[in-house]
Amino acid sequence: xxxxxxxxxxxxxxxxxxxxxxxxxxxxxxxxxxxxxxxxxxxxxxxxxxxxxxxxxxxxxxxxxxxxxxxxxxxxxxxxxxxxxxxxxxxxxxxxxxxxxxxxxxxxxxxxxxxxxx
Numbered sequence: 001x002x003x004x005x006x007x008x009x010x011x012x013x014x015x016x017x018x019x020x021x022x023x024x025x026x027x028x029x030x031x032x033x034x035x036x037x038x039x040x041x042x043x044x045x046x047x048x049x050x051x052x053x054x055x056x057x058x059x060x061x062x063x064x065x066x067x068x069x070x071x072x073x074x075x076x077x078x079x080x081x082x083x084x085x086x087x088x089x090x091x092x093x094x095x096x097x098x099x100x101x102x103x104x105x106x107x108x109x110x111x112x113x114x115x116x117x118x
Contacts, residue, residue: 019111019112019113020100020102020105020111020112020113020114021105021110021111021112022102022105023102023103023104023105024101024102025056025099025100025101025102026099026100026101027099028058028066028097028098028099029097029098029099029116030096030097031057031093031095031096031097031098031116031118032118033118034092034093034094035090035091035092035093035118036090036093036098036116036117036118037087037088037089037090037116037117038055038072038073038075038087038088038090038098038100038114038115038116038117039075039085039086039087039114039115039117040053040075040077040085040086040087040100040112040113040114040115041077041083041084041085041112041113041114041115042077042078042079042083042084042085042105042107042110042111042112043079043083043109043110043111043113044079044081044107044108044109044110044111045108045109046108046109047081047107047108048078048079048080048081048107049078049079049105049106049107049108049110050076050077050078050079050104050105050106050107050110051076051077051102051104051105051106051110051112052074052075052076052077052102052103052104052105053074053075053076053077053100053101053102053103053112053114054071054072054073054074054100054101054103055071055072055073055074055075055088055090055098055099055100055101056069056070056071056072056098056099056100056101057069057070057071057072057090057093057095057097057098058070058095058096058097058098059094059095059096059097060096060097070095072088072090072093072095072098073088073090075087075088077112079107098116100112100114
């Protein structure tokens with residue numbers, strides 16, 4: 001299994017998770033707007049796959065966002081031979097930081113990619 005990889009930036013439609021292949025939380029990303037949506041997509045190299053992804057939010061402090069975690073919602077996806085995704089509209093979520101926490105992932109070569117729209 002490969003390591004988790006996340007890219008963070010303060011731009012619209014930023015990628016918050018790229019190719020997560022194991023369970024666990026990624027690093028915090030600065031959210032940049034109170035309005036946002038999150039999409040998670042599952043891909044496999046062969047056959048069916050599934051994943052459960054928790055969206056976690058925090059207001060900091062900047063040095064340690066983990067101090068005040070709020071659940072933003074859960075995305076559950078089951079894919080077939082083609083990638084499949086689902087998402088959440090967080091509405092007005094006045095939090096500075098966001099991260100994805102993959103709590104379950106199955107399938108041959110399964111990977112989760114996450115996207116944040118602000």
